[in-house]
Amino acid sequence: MLDKSEVQKQLDKFKAYVISESRKNLTNLKKNSSKKLYNSLRGEAKAMPNSFSMDFFMEDYGHFQDKGVSGIVKKYDTPYNYTTKMPPTRSLDKWIVRKGIAPKQNGKFTGRTISAVGFKKSIQFLIARKIFLHGIKPSLFFTKPFEAAYKKLPSELVDKFGLDALELFDMTIQQPKI
Numbered sequence: 001m002l003d004k005s006e007v008q009k010q011l012d013k014f015k016a017y018v019i020s021e022s023r024k025n026l027t028n029l030k031k032n033s034s035k036k037l038y039n040s041l042r043g044e045a046k047a048m049p050n051s052f053s054m055d056f057f058m059e060d061y062g063h064f065q066d067k068g069v070s071g072i073v074k075k076y077d078t079p080y081n082y083t084t085k086m087p088p089t090r091s092l093d094k095w096i097v098r099k100g101i102a103p104k105q106n107g108k109f110t111g112r113t114i115s116a117v118g119f120k121k122s123i124q125f126l127i128a129r130k131i132f133l134h135g136i137k138p139s140l141f142f143t144k145p146f147e148a149a150y151k152k153l154p155s156e157l158v159d160k161f162g163l164d165a166l167e168l169f170d171m172t173i174q175q176p177k178i
Helices: 003-026 036-040 061-067 090-096 116-134 143-152 155-161 164-173
Strands: 042-047 052-057 107-109 113-114
Touching: 003 036, 003 042, 003 052, 003 155, 036 061, 036 143, 052 116
Parallel strands: none
Antiparallel strands: 042 052, 107 113
8 A cells, every 4th residue: 555655756756757748848849939838837746644636837828838729710629719809919029039030120022111010010910810710739738748647657546546637637737717
């Protein structure tokens, strides 16, 4: 039978694996441009005599990156979707600069000059509209490591607490407020 210290050790191992692999996935999937989500990933685990508690935390937008968001045209199997409002263009401002999409100086198109500010705002609008229409594809950067770590849990621990992967996931991840 597992004692409290062994349960704590398994929970800490589970937590460390999920966070480590989630961070690797963010980097590999190129969803780590600001490092804000990467740095916000953390977890807490505590074993008690007849139960345990475990929580994972991340920036709210991490849930949307993980589970995806259905757009108006393209649908994904996700609880999140756009219905009437586009994502705010101001949230894309720093992102397009980090990605090198923002203009650096005035550009000329068909004999007409457009300012860098106007061009930047146009790009923001076009990207926001694309996200609104086609959504955000699920990356599962967090879900896949969580499920893999669950499969590695000792069967004795799973049986002792009657753990179900889906219930454990819903219980431990803090869902964003929509």
